Amino acid sequence: MPYVRKAPRADTDRELTSTVLELVWRRQQVSRAEIARHTGRSRSTISEAVARLLDTGLVAEVGSGESRGGRRPILIGFQDEAGVILGVDIGATHVAVILTDLRGRTLAWRERPHPVRSDPKGADALITGLGEVCLHEWNGDRDRLMGIGVAVPSPVDPQSPDVVLDRVLPAWRGHGILDRLKSVFDVPVFVDNDANLGAVAEHWWGKAVGIDDFVYLKVATGVGAGLMIGGEIYRGATGVAGEIGHIAIDPNGPKCVCGNRGCLATFVGTRHLVERATALVPSHPDSALAGTEPDIRIIEDAALAGDELALRVVNEAAVHLGIVVAGVLNLMNPGSVIIGGSLARAGDRLLAPLREAVASRTLVASAAASEIRTSELGKRATALGAATHVLVAALDNPRLFPGVKSA
Ligand SMILES: [Zn+2]
Numbered sequence: 001m002p003y004v005r006k007a008p009r010a011d012t013d014r015e016l017t018s019t020v021l022e023l024v025w026r027r028q029q030v031s032r033a034e035i036a037r038h039t040g041r042s043r044s045t046i047s048e049a050v051a052r053l054l055d056t057g058l059v060a061e062v063g064s065g066e067s068r069g070g071r072r073p074i075l076i077g078f079q080d081e082a083g084v085i086l087g088v089d090i091g092a093t094h095v096a097v098i099l100t101d102l103r104g105r106t107l108a109w110r111e112r113p114h115p116v117r118s119d120p121k122g123a124d125a126l127i128t129g130l131g132e133v134c135l136h137e138w139n140g141d142r143d144r145l146m147g148i149g150v151a152v153p154s155p156v157d158p159q160s161p162d163v164v165l166d167r168v169l170p171a172w173r174g175h176g177i178l179d180r181l182k183s184v185f186d187v188p189v190f191v192d193n194d195a196n197l198g199a200v201a202e203h204w205w206g207k208a209v210g211i212d213d214f215v216y217l218k219v220a221t222g223v224g225a226g227l228m229i230g231g232e233i234y235r236g237a238t239g240v241a242g243e244i245g246h247i248a249i250d251p252n253g254p255k256c257v258c259g260n261r262g263c264l265a266t267f268v269g270t271r272h273l274v275e276r277a278t279a280l281v282p283s284h285p286d287s288a289l290a291g292t293e294p295d296i297r298i299i300e301d302a303a304l305a306g307d308e309l310a311l312r313v314v315n316e317a318a319v320h321l322g323i324v325v326a327g328v329l330n331l332m333n334p335g336s337v338i339i340g341g342s343l344a345r346a347g348d349r350l351l352a353p354l355r356e357a358v359a360s361r362t363l364v365a366s367a368a369a370s371e372i373r374t375s376e377l378g379k380r381a382t383a384l385g386a387a388t389h390v391l392v393a394a395l396d397n398p399r400l401f402p403g404v405k406s407a
Contacts, residue, residue, distance in 0.1 A: 013049075014398070016041070020049045022395045024059050024078045025102070031065050031073035050076055056403035058082045080105070083146040083394075083402050084138065086131050086185070087387030089194065090116060090152050092221040095127050098383040099134040102391060104205045108134035109380060124177050128184050144402050146394065147187045149386030150178065151194040153222060157239040188400065190389050194218060195242055196233045197385030198340045198375070199226025204388050206377045207338050214334045216375075217244065218382075219321070220341035223265045227332065245269070249323045267320040270296045270342060277313045284309035300345045314346050315353045322357025329370050330362055340375035347374050 019039055024030055036046045053059045054076075062077030080103040089096040089111075096111035110130040116123045135142065182189045192200075199216035202208040208216070208228070216226040223245030227234040235241050245265035246258045253262020266272055277294045281287060287309035288302045302310035325337055343350060355372055375381055394400035 016045070016049050017052065017398045017404070018396060020046065021053060021058065021078075021398050021401075024053075024076055025395060029062060029065070029075040029077045031075055033073055035076070053404075056082070056401065058401055058404065078102070081140070082144065084140065084144050085146060085387040085390045086134065086148040087383040087385070087390075088127055088131070088148060088150045088181070089383035089386060090123070090127070090150065091194070091382075092116060092153055095123055095130065096380070096383045097127065097130040097134055098380055098387055099138055100384065100387045104201075104384060104388060104391070106380065106384075107140075108137040109383075110134060111379070120177070124180060127177070128181065131181075131185065145185060145187055146400055146402050147390035148181050148185060148189045149197070149389040150181070150189060150191040151197045151382045151386040152191060153194050153224070155238075155240040155243060156191055156193045156196075158235060159238075188390075190386075190393060192233075192386070192389055193224065193226070193239070193242070194382045194385075195224030195226040196235075197226070197389055198377075198381050199228050199233060199338075199385070200388050200392065201377055201381045201385035202338050202340070202375060203228060203231075204392075205384065206375060206381070207373050208336055211335045213332070214336040214338060215328055215332060216338045216340055217321070217325070218341040219268055219317075219339060219343040221270050223268060223341075225328070229332070244324055244328070247324055247327070249320060264320060264324050268317045268343070273299060273313055273317060273343075276316065277309065280309050280312065284312075296342045297345075300343070303346050303349045311349065314343075314349050317343065318350055318353035319357045322354050322361060325354065325372065326358045326361035329358065334370055337370055337372045338375050339373070340377070340381055342379075344374040350374065 020035055023035055023038055032043065032046050032050055036043050039046065058079055059076050060079055061074050063075050064072040065075045080101045083102050084107060085100050087098040087100065093116060094111060094113045095116060098106055099108040101107055110133055112126055114123050114126055135145065178189050178191060195216060195218040198218050202216050208214045212228065212231040214228050218224050225242040225244040227242050246256065246260055246263045248260055248262045249264050249267065250262030254266045255261055256263035256266050273296060274294055277289055277299050281290050288305065288307045289298065289309055292298055299310050299313055303314045351372060351374060358372065377384060398404045
């Protein structure tokens with residue numbers, strides 16, 4: 001769990017509800033006296049706030065705690081299943097939907113390959129269909145669905161999140177998937193960039209719990225970064241911060257879709273790795289990849305088994321990634337760099353050459369302070385981050401929680 005921070009003084013009822021709810025969520029079980037101490041408010045004010053929250057079902061009296069000399073205090077516990085959230089991961093070639101409780105636990109999960117770019121109508125139907133399947137499998141009270149988070153493989157301008165799909169997926173222009181999700185499920189919909197949401201997932205449930213300054217690098221079809229600074233996602237002026245896949249690492253390199261040459265994505269993106277592996281097969285006839293049509297999973301499995309060709313492909317990717325990671329360390333001095341996306345499965349086979357590449361490129365102190373790791377959240381990370389985005393919004397604005405409208 002993230003740190004329990006000293007709460008700022010809450011001045012309005014909504015702020016107090018938010019502060020109390022977040023404290024109960026973080027501590028999981030806490031007495032009214034502790035809440036009063038933590039918030040600096042009177043016992044009676046806290047008792048009123050807790051009474052309002054007890055009515056919503058989000059918290060409950062769950063037993064008694066240690067006595068501090070007097071009566072044993074009643075503990076207030078957060079009810080993780082009082083609400084559920086759908087997280088949607090829209091990739092370039094797949095869609096995935098997760099249903100979580102309020103502690104990031106998976107209640108249901110579905111993933112399907114789909115030509116998302118060229119078939120918005122089909123993708124749209126698939127996403128709502130998978131959402132329905134997840135809710136059906138969970139089989140709980142539909143009123144507890146409190147929101148939908150959506151991850152998209154493109155920058156998201158917080159000022160106009162709805163136009164985002166148009167830009168990255170031109171075929172989707174005017175298609176209104178976010179509106180459709182809103183009307184089909186009748187809950188608020190939040191959208192953000194997939195790498196940002198990967199960083200959110202790491203910060204709440206993964207390798208970056210307790211780390212407020214870190215970089216999450218999603219290496220998949222494309223390459224993106226979620227930059228967390230001071231516990232908040234850094235978005236830049238118009239939401240484009242973190243488009244690290246289009247940093248040029250070779251001015252004479254191959255042409256990229258963005259118009260630039262030699263972008264990182266052209267060296268470590270899934271398509272390049274598959275093409276590179278295919279091109280190397282004739283010089284490695286004994287490789288496990290010979291006679292296959294390699295995809296990224298096959299390459300990683302072979303690398304994990306020690307296959308020479310696959311290791312060469314992963315090594316080359318690590319060296320190219322290392323150029324940009326060294327730059328990021330110098331720029332941001334993050335506490336940690338977490339590699340996610342499909343390439344993360346290679347684990348130490350990727351990390352060892354990556355650490356070496358970074359060490360050989362930067363001698364400044366920031367490199368020594370940073371840990372480079374691979375994500376362990378697996379392929380659910382992005383959808384989980386999308387769902388967590390809704391939880392974070394609700395902890396800030398409790399009216400998003402079921403039953404809190406009047407609290
Ligand atoms: Zn590019």
